[in-house]
Amino acid sequence: MPLNYRIIERRNLNYERRLKFIGGVLFLAFLLILIKTGWLQIIQGERFFYLSQASRLRLVPLPNPRGLILDRKGEVLADNTASFSVAVVPENISDPDRLLSRLKEVFPSMDVEVCKEKIKRAQNPFRPVILREKVELSKVIYLLEREEDFSSAVILAQPVRNYPQGDLLGNLLGYLGEVNKKELRALSGLGVEAGDLVGKTGIERMYNSYLQGEKGGRQVEVDVYGRALKIISQRDPQPGDTLYLTIDLEMQKIAREEMGKRKGVVLIANPQTGQILTLVSLPSFDPNLFSRGISEKEWNEISSHPGNPLENRAIRGEYPPGSTFKIVVATAALEEKKIFPESTYYCPGYYKVGNRVFKCWKEGGHGKVDLEAALVHSCDVYFYQLGLKVGTEDIIRYARLFGLGKPTGVDFPMEKRGFLPTPSWKKKTYKESWYPGDTANLSIGQGYILVTPVQMLTLVNAVANGGYLVKPYLVERIVDVRGNLVYQKTPEREKIPVSSSTLNFLCRALKGVVEKGTGWRAKNKVVNIAGKTGTVEIEGSENPHNWFIGYAPTDNPTLSIIVLVENREEEISIAPQIAGKIFSRIFSRA
């Protein structure tokens, strides 16, 4: 009996020990929970608190329309339209194969495998994955009508920049592109964020800060499906301001038509104020290509085009001015009293400078010519001699007075400054002295000198408006969305120290150029034009550049014009003819 009792006792002891063991294990288990939750809530609490906020608070950007760009009369040059994309929310797709095969019926070119991969790789299952962009409106409607078949698909609308005039103003307006790192650094203070579209060139770039407006934002509390349940705070989007350009769309179209397929520039401006009414730079491009997402092929086509259509030649093209530069030389000569207007030189068709022979453009020469005749007929021999008499220094000084060799200050990004050569520059660059031949070349606007068409515009404007250097500009005024005037351009002008007698002489001579001289092809029945032609021989090309710079009407100029035809293909002087046709059409319409 005692033995039996001891066995039972031992077994109970065993039971007690095991029960305590279980109790100990359970105690440790609960301690583990307490430690783990303590770690989550106390040590990591702030982090998880932040995460819970971050995952349920979402900033939904409210897109704001970019500002419009209008011409001076309110014609639309750039606005916004919607582009539609088809997307799916991965979390909501019950049967991806079925959905994709149905979408494939609508979009035969869709790659089902690629789409499947996209859906699979989605980082956030509640964020829409775009399967197809730039969907035509008809297909959008089709999808919406059959909503039950495509219930897990969503249509997203995104604003897209639209340029109704296509390539008519391509390299003037510029185009939009995703902001790059460098731009981001420069623009980050202005509310531009990675992924935003900004103006890359042209007016879109110059006035980006006005056009972009302010993005709105809405802080919403979202549930796990990304559904917004409650708006925590909201900032309304501010549409961009509207730009009124100085451009006259109708004139722009006329100028473009008259240029045809030629390469070159037409600038028309108000010589009194500097408003640029027309800026044609050819070849051009259609900025809509960029808005819709340019394909690699299209990009290569545009960027490797020999005519460089992205470049605005009127402001960023540098050319020798040719005979149009004779205006500067003549002014320098008269102002510095190196000659009287009546002084004559004899033109036998050539002129020897040292042992170099410089030809006049006219074989056989002009005979005896005075300054006016030399301008009217663009006698090179006269100007070789005049230039040598005036000297490089004064020629360059007057060129500067007319605004050459420095930016005009036109409101366009990265204006080129042209180039005025000097003896010291030549010495430094070529380790060569400045020879009289260089002066002779400079006198007829050849050699090292380079100008931009917009610089020539300010030059001809100064002649037309009685000696004022006016700053050319493209944006007349800026108006915010409520119609308040944000910015109004006031013309900036500055008197050039040139006497009125010299200016009167120039006007008379330029009138003669069209009446009886080299610019006769500009003559028309509608309006009297004054101007100066120029032909620039280009090394390596048989076809010279052809200039016409002028204004009309002659007695009280209201418009000035620059026509530059690059590598003209015609045998004749085509630039004055184009200028004449443009002006006759413009003046006959009024």
Add this chain to the structure above:
Amino acid sequence: MRILKKEFDIYIIVPTICLCLWGLFHLYTISLEDSYYYFERQAIWLCFGIFFLFLFSFFPKEVWSRLSYLVYTATVFFLVLVIVKGSAIYGAKRWLDIGFFNFQPSELAKLSLILALSKILSGKERIGWKNILLSFILASLFFFLIAVQPDLGTALIVFSLWLILLFLSGISLKSFFVLIGTILASLPIFYLFLRPYQKLRILTYLNLHKDPLGAGWSSLQSKIAIGSGRIFGKGIGGAAHTKLKYLPQPLTDFIFSSIGEEWGFIGVSLLIVAYVMIILRGLSFALREGKSFSGLFAAGFVTLIAVQAFINMGMASGIIPVTGVPLPFVSYGGSSLLVFLSGTGILLSLSREEL
């Protein structure tokens, strides 16, 4: 010798009722506006549950040993019935639609198994292979009937209940480790029979953050919810992460996460204290009763509470993989609540002081 000082063990009944009421109130605070459906239903079940608790506690203690096989047989019947005609929710057939509510026999199975095993294993001087085999048959019948539903979590709980009661019943350690070894060896085979989502859950646990969208998503969101409660919680009704549905099943499987979010570390500690009180009380009763039916039942039942609470809280805090196991007395769900309150009633009846 023993005198009736008090009818019921208040160290069990008070924390139990507190847990139930807190759970109900918590359910109310995380309900979305104008949707108190779950709260109202839980309130009704709680009334029934408390009724059963008191009803059973008045039963004479001898009844339970006698009823145990009957309850077991009835449970087998229900489990078979649920396979034949049960209604499926979330792809699993676990519920019997009995008019006013969906009854989940697998919850009942836990209690019946404790009753049956306590009967078989109690009062024996030695637990031989015959009793081991018999208890194994009882447990594995439940295991398979529940595993095919499929409800892996509950099936594993059933299995562990068997091991614990066997361990307590005085089986020699040698036999016990032989059993464990056999089971471990057969695990890989068992793994082959798991459903893909169950495999995924286990695999995700091994590498949580690589797949924030699948099973790992739930676990991550749960940890965010708990952690974001910090020490003092977000306040009553402030469980935003829960309310915005970042937590799957915030009323049942993940209720601990929402408690952590709303009540903070203070709340979590109180919750654990309540469980520890019940468990300690149950174990000390089991200690006093010895290896009798009452002792084994008490030990088995409080271990069940502890195991489920541990699994639920451990899953929510990311200690163990995601398995759907309700938090005893707190989680939304009639079957679980009724079974746990009935079990507590039985425990109270067994522990009632004799005159």
